[in-house]
Amino acid sequence: MTMDREKKEDLPGVFSVSESKGCHGKRQLSLDDMFSKRKTSAGTGPSKSLEAGWTYEGCAQPCEYCRLEEKIDPRWRMHLKPEFGKDYFRGVKRFLHENRNHLPPIDKIFTFSRFFPLEKTKVVIMGQDPYHNDNQAMGLSFSVPVGIPVPPSLKNIYLEISSDIEGFEVPSHGDLSGWAERGVLLLNDVLTVTKNRPNSHAGIGWREFTSCILQVINEKCTNVVFMLWGRHAQAKGKFINRNKHLVLTCGHPSPLSSSHFFGCKHFSKANKYLMDHGKSPVEWQV
Structure with a gap:
């Protein structure tokens, strides 16, 4: 601060x-x-x-919250370093330091950064904020660990893919790590949430940070597909140059708005765009 x-x-x-x-x-x-x-x-x-x-006032020595940025994979952290000294990012660290009942746990907040270098991003799927129940949030938008029931929004995503991609079989689990391993950035607009309180961290500074992530991808990468589902995600579209990237928009896959999501065919459109620009398509089966 x-x-x-x-x-x-x-x-x-x-x-x-x-x-x-x-x-x-x-x-x-x-x-x-x-x-x-x-x-x-x-x-x-x-x-x-x-x-x-920076060290929190109550810490004799810097703790893991004081050094929150060190949880980001170095291949991403190097591009985001200018943000870490800004007031808003220090505000995020202060808030989490004082409100530790958050999800996902601190070691999983930046899971999205651990699968590939930023420059290798092929597809970005924006979520809103993490799941707010125990054991669901894992630092990847829409994803839950194996063994956790598949949430309704992800069920609808699977249904859309099954109607869009020939041969896709609806998985029995909700772990999307396989997508991340193939260059799909599963990024929430807000990276933490208080347990049992959806959207509770919307105003602490994360949105500025994730906007910066999109701006860096926009600048450093070419021919990335951005899937922006729903009003919150689509607001991020202003940071993307549509002359060098593909932006796909539709309703959110939540059951409350899924009628505006089904039939979007974003997954086949993404693969066609990638192949048209000399990139390999994403294998959507998980």
């Missing part, structure tokens, strides 16, 4: 601050530069707390 005036006055020396443009094109001050080595009037170096980066 932003330091208050009293804390700023307690910091000795003069900062050398550089400016850069973040994901949203705004000028951002680099906190790495602010807290980099500097000479003070007494000739001493920076304190250990400044070298260590």
Whole structure:
């Protein structure tokens, strides 16, 4: 979070601050530069707390919430590094530090980043926020671990694929890790939720972070298919250049709106687009 005036006055020396443009094109001050080595009037170096980066006020030493960004796979973290010093991301860390009854657990928040490098993204399927019941959320949108009943939205996704992709057999489980292994980014708009309280973390800062992820993919990749289902996901479409990517939109697969989802044929359309642009199609069977 932003330091208050009293804390700023307690910091000795003069900062050398550089400016850069973040994901949203705004000028951002680099906190790495602010807290980099500097000479003070007494000739001493920076304190250990400044070298260590942000630490929650109640922590004697940085905990796993203070270092939340380290849970992101390095192949993705390198592209997102400018975000970690921003106030909104520190706000996310502060909120989770103070509200630990969240899903998925901290080690699974960024599961989506662990299957392939960002540059290898072929398809993006946007969800809204994680499942809010025990043992469901696993850091992949719409996916649940093997052994957990398949949620209604995913059942409808399977039904749509079975009518769209010849030979697809509806699985008995809801684990979509196989898609992730094939270059499908299963990303929720909001990455955490309070247990039994859907959409409870919508305003803590995750949406800015996931918007940045989409903007980096838009910039670094070519010919990616974005499946945006429902109003929340479609709002992300403004970050995507339709001259270099394919954006597919329809209703959300929830039973409440599935009539606007069935018949979209997004899965065959995605594979056709990928093949037309020299990429291998996605095997949708899981």
